[in-house]
Amino acid sequence: MPFYHDYSDENAVILYWKYSDDDEFNVEELIEPENLEKAKDYHPKKLLEHLMVRKMLKMLLPEHKILYKTIGEPYLWPDSAHISITHSFPFASLAVSKNRVGIDLEKISSKILRIKDKFLHESEHIWTQDRENEVDLLTIIWVIKESLYKVHLSKYWSLKSHYQVFPFDVNNLSEIKCRVFDDFFSHDFTAKVFKIEDFYFAIVEEKRDLDN
Missing domain, CATH: 3.90.470.20 (4'-phosphopantetheinyl transferase domain)
Known part of the structure; x- marks a missing residue:
């Protein structure tokens, strides 16, 4: 997964990555157990987007995971920071901040x-x-x-x-x-x-x- 850019500032770490054919992902290692069953039905590109986000999270907070509220809003667990995610193949981005960020x-x-x-x-x-x-x-x-x-x-x-x-x-x-x-x-x-x-x-x- 080639690093594309770091948009971090004093409040947030914001990483932006671009998919490469050389990237390798372990689905069971990266996708949370709570999300694994749903992820099995994802389109291959959608799954890659989710895997890129999880790989960035592992780089920053290896003991944390991304879960979802009933309205679909992602949140970090343990709840130690605010997050925002976005992806549109071949790009994906993750923001982790002490304040709310979008x-x-x-x-x-x-x-x-x-x-x-x-x-x-x-x-x-x-x-x-x-x-x-x-x-x-x-x-x-x-x-x-x-x-x-x-x-x-x-x-x-x-x-x-x-x-x-x-x-x-x-x-x-x-x-x-x-x-x-x-x-x-x-x-x-x-x-x-x-x-x-x-x-x-x-x-x-x-x-x-x-x-x-």
């Missing part, structure tokens, strides 16, 4: 134009509609909102109505303002986005002052 990656594709009305906030339509780089803009918004959802999880919220990304320049993706909100509150965040080959990769971290 990561997401998505391949750049014009297919996203078909679903934009399902996740774009009304304000985002104004500055993305019919732009020459609309596919890039939409893909970046998507990975940011997916990352926000992992930080501020609620199955009752929609990416369209309760998540907002403010205008940004595709040539400067290091600090993109975004927020999660409803009629009673608004939590502001700053996302970092990286273009990796034909994918966009987003990182959203919760800051300590959000808990105050």
Whole structure:
């Protein structure tokens, strides 16, 4: 498994890897007993994605494992840190942080134009509609909102109505303002986005002052 990049900072360890045909995995060693039966039915590429994430975890916290809540949210056991995972073959990424963290990656594709009305906030339509780089803009918004959802999880919220990304320049993706909100509150965040080959990769971290 070739190392691709380390996006770690003072709060989180964030590793990003790319699959290689030379990689070797022991399924029973890497997949948790609680997840093993389900993993047997995975598509081969999906299984490889899960194995890459587990191999990264073994590098960082060899005595820990990834389990899932009933709503599908992954968590670390023993519960010593927050995690976020994302994968889209041939890439996989794992974040381990003392604060809540969300990561997401998505391949750049014009297919996203078909679903934009399902996740774009009304304000985002104004500055993305019919732009020459609309596919890039939409893909970046998507990975940011997916990352926000992992930080501020609620199955009752929609990416369209309760998540907002403010205008940004595709040539400067290091600090993109975004927020999660409803009629009673608004939590502001700053996302970092990286273009990796034909994918966009987003990182959203919760800051300590959000808990105050």
